[in-house]
Amino acid sequence: MDWQDFPAWGARVSDWAAEYHTSLRDRPVRAQTRPGDILRALPGSAPEAAEDLEAIWQDFHEIVMPGMTHWQHPRFFAYFNSNAAPASVLAEYLASTVAAQCMLWQTSPAATEMETRMMDWLRQGLGLPEGFPGVIQDSASSATLAAVLTMRERALGWAGNRDGLPGQKAIRVYASAEVHTSIDRAIWIAGIGQANLVRIPTQGQLRSMDPAALCAAIESDLAAGHLPAGIIACTGATGVGACDDIAATCAVARDFDLYTHVDAAWAGTAMICPEYRDLWAGIEEADSVVFNPHKWLGAQFDCSAHFLRSPEDLTRTLAIQPEYLKTHGADGIINYSEWSIPLGRRFRALKLWFLMRAYGMEGLRAMIRNHVDWTAALCESLRSDPRIEITSEAVLALFSFALRDGDDDAVQAWINRINDDGRIYLTQTRLDGRLVIRFTAGQFLSEERDFTTAGEVIRALL
Numbered sequence: 001m002d003w004q005d006f007p008a009w010g011a012r013v014s015d016w017a018a019e020y021h022t023s024l025r026d027r028p029v030r031a032q033t034r035p036g037d038i039l040r041a042l043p044g045s046a047p048e049a050a051e052d053l054e055a056i057w058q059d060f061h062e063i064v065m066p067g068m069t070h071w072q073h074p075r076f077f078a079y080f081n082s083n084a085a086p087a088s089v090l091a092e093y094l095a096s097t098v099a100a101q102c103m104l105w106q107t108s109p110a111a112t113e114m115e116t117r118m119m120d121w122l123r124q125g126l127g128l129p130e131g132f133p134g135v136i137q138d139s140a141s142s143a144t145l146a147a148v149l150t151m152r153e154r155a156l157g158w159a160g161n162r163d164g165l166p167g168q169k170a171i172r173v174y175a176s177a178e179v180h181t182s183i184d185r186a187i188w189i190a191g192i193g194q195a196n197l198v199r200i201p202t203q204g205q206l207r208s209m210d211p212a213a214l215c216a217a218i219e220s221d222l223a224a225g226h227l228p229a230g231i232i233a234c235t236g237a238t239g240v241g242a243c244d245d246i247a248a249t250c251a252v253a254r255d256f257d258l259y260t261h262v263d264a265a266w267a268g269t270a271m272i273c274p275e276y277r278d279l280w281a282g283i284e285e286a287d288s289v290v291f292n293p294h295k296w297l298g299a300q301f302d303c304s305a306h307f308l309r310s311p312e313d314l315t316r317t318l319a320i321q322p323e324y325l326k327t328h329g330a331d332g333i334i335n336y337s338e339w340s341i342p343l344g345r346r347f348r349a350l351k352l353w354f355l356m357r358a359y360g361m362e363g364l365r366a367m368i369r370n371h372v373d374w375t376a377a378l379c380e381s382l383r384s385d386p387r388i389e390i391t392s393e394a395v396l397a398l399f400s401f402a403l404r405d406g407d408d409d410a411v412q413a414w415i416n417r418i419n420d421d422g423r424i425y426l427t428q429t430r431l432d433g434r435l436v437i438r439f440t441a442g443q444f445l446s447e448e449r450d451f452t453t454a455g456e457v458i459r460a461l462l
């Protein structure tokens with residue numbers, strides 16, 4: 001295949017793309033495949049002779065598509081949604097066609113300057129104050145790792161990268177048990193060690209860290225000769241949407257001169273609606289905030305927005321400038337690869353530009369508000385069924401439920417029946433040791449009728 005064949009194939013793919021997205025309701029949401037089915041259908045080695053694209057295209061439909069779970073399905077209510085708005089898909093198509101490595105300003109000035117501008121559009125959208133510049137990371141996991149490395153280096157007086165960690169005091173980081181496992185992994189990779197991730201007890205319906213317990217833990221670590229480095233707070237944690245009290249957390253951080261990172265990977269998108277911002281009141285005091293436009297905002301994976309009060313702390317931790325990466329003769333430029341762990345970077349800002357322009361911030365807000373309102377209505381309707389117990393109240397578009405009478409096995413069997421049925425897709429979590437079912441909404445194609453169907457399926461398969 002060469003570029004002469006491209007227009008015809010491009011047209012076939014885009015026809016198929018539109019048909020796929022508009023007919024998703026007719027497909028089961030979760031792949032109904034058995035382990036090994038796809039592997040067995042794929043030859044053991046690559047072909048020696050070139051094959052016709054027509055044959056590859058046929059196999060895509062016959063082998064690949066039956067093994068896909070449809071994340072863009074309007075009745076995908078599992079995990080957290082991962083949207084791909086059509087305007088954003090077009091931008092990705094363009095970015096992958098131009099295929100630039102956007103690691104330095106001079107390797108594509110448009111990508112760097114677009115990224116600066118788009119991060120500021122998002123900053124304003126979320127109501128963050130000026131002086132909160134940002135960078136697009138590949139994932140929230142990477143942003144959190146960058147933040148943990150920054151808090152480590154800051155606490156060590158910037159000596160960790162140079163001298164390594166042996167001989168240092170134990171570096172301590174504080175978080176509740178509700179935070180995402182990407183925090184644990186960042187702690188491992190940063191060489192801090194799981195034993196030094198101090199879990200702070202939570203309180204209240206939002207399961208937020210108890211500031212007094214946080215304060216006590218830091219004081220006791222100082223007394224023991226440890227080195228407190230930072231606090232990781234969450235807004236909308238993955239399990240049931242726990243939200244720390246950001247203002248109280250940042251006040252404690254200030255008292256002990258600690259670095260604060262806020263993981264709002266999912267819920268951050270909702271902050272484009274001013275009425276939900278109470279959930280992260282005090283956010284302007286945080287040092288580092290991450291949210292994923294690739295979840296609820298409509299930019300497809302990957303696109304993680306990372307805001308920093310002092311990017312200098314981050315670049316002091318991550319920047320390295322061998323001669324071959326130096327840009328001579330251009331002052332005041334930003335090289336975003338100094339703000340992130342990988343050197344190579346895709347042109348991710350382009351899809352944000354297409355997305356925010358094609359929907360408008362008001363269009364995006366309307367989408368989020370519908371998801372939140374329809375989720376609340378479904379939660380109420382399930383509550384009215386005496387067989388069902390609401391186990392955590394709705395935080396934005398996420399709540400959990402279980403059987404009023406029934407053990408974990410009965411709940412698991414219920415989830416399996418629901419997902420084998422295929423009309424909707426739900427996943428589970430453990431809440432205080434008990435297996436519960438999560439319901440979360442956030443698909444751009446979802447309509448109110450999809451929530452009605454969800455309620456019917458949940459009850460019918462009980």
Ligand SMILES: *Cc1c(COP(=O)(O)O)cnc(C)c1O
Binds near residue numbers: 138142237265
């Ligand atoms: C999804 C999620 C993450 C991980 O996001 P990636 O971009 O996949 O690394 C982290 N924290 C929370 C709260 C999440 O919901």
